[in-house]
Amino acid sequence: MNISSNSKLYLLSCLFLTLCTLGQAQITKVPTENDFETVLNKAERIVKLADGHYFIDFGKAYFGTVVLHSKQLQKDSLIVRLGEKLTEINQIDRNPGGTIRYQQVKLDQVNANQNMVVNLLADKRNTKPGAIHLPESFGVIMPFRYCEIENLKIPIEELEIWQKGYYYQFNDEAGTFTSSDTVLNAVWDLCKHTIKATSFAGYYVDGDRERIPYEADAYINQLSHYAVDNVYSIARRTNEYFVEHPTWPTEWLLHTVLLYYQDYMYTGDKEMLEKYYDVLKIRTLMDLEREDGLISSKSAKLDGEFKLELGFKKANTRVRDIVDWPAGQKDTGWKLAKKEGERDGYEMVAINTVVNSFYYYNLFLMSEIADCLGKTKDATFFKKKSKKLKKVINNKLFDKSRGIYIDGEGTNHASLHANMFPLAFDLVPEKNKKSVSEFIKTRGMACSVYGAQYLLDALYKANESEYALKLITDTTHDRTWWNMIEIGSTMALEAWDMKYKPNSDWNHAWGTAPLNVITRQMWGVTPKTPGFASVQIKPQLTNLQFSEIKVPTLKGSIEAKYIVSDKNEQIYEIKLPKGMNGEFVLPNSKIKVLLNNCIIKNKKIVKLNEGINTLQIQQ
Numbered sequence: 001m002n003i004s005s006n007s008k009l010y011l012l013s014c015l016f017l018t019l020c021t022l023g024q025a026q027i028t029k030v031p032t033e034n035d036f037e038t039v040l041n042k043a044e045r046i047v048k049l050a051d052g053h054y055f056i057d058f059g060k061a062y063f064g065t066v067v068l069h070s071k072q073l074q075k076d077s078l079i080v081r082l083g084e085k086l087t088e089i090n091q092i093d094r095n096p097g098g099t100i101r102y103q104q105v106k107l108d109q110v111n112a113n114q115n116m117v118v119n120l121l122a123d124k125r126n127t128k129p130g131a132i133h134l135p136e137s138f139g140v141i142m143p144f145r146y147c148e149i150e151n152l153k154i155p156i157e158e159l160e161i162w163q164k165g166y167y168y169q170f171n172d173e174a175g176t177f178t179s180s181d182t183v184l185n186a187v188w189d190l191c192k193h194t195i196k197a198t199s200f201a202g203y204y205v206d207g208d209r210e211r212i213p214y215e216a217d218a219y220i221n222q223l224s225h226y227a228v229d230n231v232y233s234i235a236r237r238t239n240e241y242f243v244e245h246p247t248w249p250t251e252w253l254l255h256t257v258l259l260y261y262q263d264y265m266y267t268g269d270k271e272m273l274e275k276y277y278d279v280l281k282i283r284t285l286m287d288l289e290r291e292d293g294l295i296s297s298k299s300a301k302l303d304g305e306f307k308l309e310l311g312f313k314k315a316n317t318r319v320r321d322i323v324d325w326p327a328g329q330k331d332t333g334w335k336l337a338k339k340e341g342e343r344d345g346y347e348m349v350a351i352n353t354v355v356n357s358f359y360y361y362n363l364f365l366m367s368e369i370a371d372c373l374g375k376t377k378d379a380t381f382f383k384k385k386s387k388k389l390k391k392v393i394n395n396k397l398f399d400k401s402r403g404i405y406i407d408g409e410g411t412n413h414a415s416l417h418a419n420m421f422p423l424a425f426d427l428v429p430e431k432n433k434k435s436v437s438e439f440i441k442t443r444g445m446a447c448s449v450y451g452a453q454y455l456l457d458a459l460y461k462a463n464e465s466e467y468a469l470k471l472i473t474d475t476t477h478d479r480t481w482w483n484m485i486e487i488g489s490t491m492a493l494e495a496w497d498m499k500y501k502p503n504s505d506w507n508h509a510w511g512t513a514p515l516n517v518i519t520r521q522m523w524g525v526t527p528k529t530p531g532f533a534s535v536q537i538k539p540q541l542t543n544l545q546f547s548e549i550k551v552p553t554l555k556g557s558i559e560a561k562y563i564v565s566d567k568n569e570q571i572y573e574i575k576l577p578k579g580m581n582g583e584f585v586l587p588n589s590k591i592k593v594l595l596n597n598c599i600i601k602n603k604k605i606v607k608l609n610e611g612i613n614t615l616q617i618q619q
Helices: 007-022 182-201 215-228 233-244 256-267 271-275 277-283 304-310 353-372 376-396 416-424 430-441 451-461 465-473 481-486 513-522
Strands: 036-042 045-050 053-070 078-083 086-088 102-107 115-117 142-150 159-168 176-179 525-527 534-537 546-551 558-564 570-576 581-585 592-595 598-600 605-608 611-618
Touching: 036 053, 053 078, 053 182, 142 159, 159 182, 176 182, 182 215, 182 465, 182 481, 182 513, 215 233, 215 256, 215 513, 233 256, 233 271, 256 271, 256 277, 256 353, 256 525, 271 277, 277 304, 277 353, 353 376, 353 416, 416 430, 416 451, 430 451, 451 465, 451 513, 465 513, 513 525, 513 546, 534 558, 570 581
Parallel strands: 534 581
Antiparallel strands: 036 159, 045 053, 053 115, 053 142, 053 159, 078 102, 078 142, 176 546, 525 534, 546 558, 558 570, 570 611, 581 605, 592 598, 592 611
16 A cells, blocks of 8 residues: 655645635634634732832733723823733732743823723744734733733722733633542643633644644643533644644654544544545654554654655754653753653653554554545554554563563663553553553653643553542642642643743643543543544542533533442432433443432443433442
């Protein structure tokens, strides 16, 4: 089967696809101001610091600016300061470091009886040609929570102050969650607000520093967005963006198939898969295979012609493995607290386990995609390749004596990453899951906020829900979501703390793994069939005494409640919308279960119907 194509033909096909794209405005249209919503937030606190000098806290950071409305004219100038971070209580940090935002603006005067929008200065980096540009009507916006005004000569009571925030259309009530764990609830709230506020560009961007979409950022953003709203246009627009704008890390390219597959599973719409099927085949990187099926970014096959086929504009674009981000000091020159960055000492060998785990998952998903599109030969082709690769990985990259995966060919070093990715992607045979998960549990949070997505996925797939919950709700050190809250951010950080990535921003949606993990893994709510015609619910609510969740779908919301009774009985009430059925997966078939007061015997899967389903589980 010849997968590669001549680069000239490929470029012509890309042009054809682009022309087709222009004719399908429902998917690809550039967002306009009508796609966005604005909020005018009043101050939660106003504190007088000195005569004419006030501190304002709006409660949460949004991307936007400040609007003033005065009942009196002030002919003298007014100083306005906006920022994300404080140096101490009631004082904005004027030198916050990294890409944490601060700006000062001077108004010549304050007009009476009209709304005055504070005009901010544009950032050179996030408004250059490669960045996503906003509708002109927005003006310049930045993320901020706090405001100071100085040299106010009129009474503060005569002045109204609003934080004007911009975000893509968002339904706050579509996806909700609460539980008996207050830290878990706070982490959910942090992540949910991040998804809402970082949608300001109409694409999934990497935060305010660059405002550029990257596949790995977008994938976590996509999963988390799907957990709280059923608006899929921003995901589809971003996915199409990657057709013409791939990014360089090997693993980022290998997220492309994952992005399109999740779009299909949540929407049930095959159009995107049909349209970009050939692009997805190329993005699996199967052209880099050596004889045994393993791939490497150091392969001679990754030449200029193939880079053009991948969609890069330049044949000399550098493509290399990243494993986790930020990488080590030796790669970046940054003065990181850990010389190896967030890689847990990963040995960067040519044939590495993380890249090939991604490759396996790409092949597996392509077999599913080909099957749904009726491409029977391709489905068989990809299925055979994935099975072969799974066997090779487990033969060549697994240390049987230790029961764990090594970082790659030619090294004996074993890292968190070399084990959590195979586990997350269902590469680990059942007999090895215990040794792999036990090793993972010795490493703690030895990965970045990006890597945490796959660490948590891996733990729940290995039924290590207690340890996973501990990681999500940990309050004892700085490599936690609680640390993000403690230092004062209301959005997820790009890294656990500034010392781990000195140029970090405070508004990075790739830090929202708990949001989608709570929905997809802890509560276990996932589409069993495309478009949620059928749902699978496989909860692992370890250590929670109660919880409620609402999960948005195109068919309506799935609503579920959980409580542990005084008799230590687990009670679930699950309400499925009209036209949806499902299955509830039990931990084993030996427990006593009642469904709507009827005893269910010797079953591990309980069928659910539209409407209310009540389960009583006795251990």
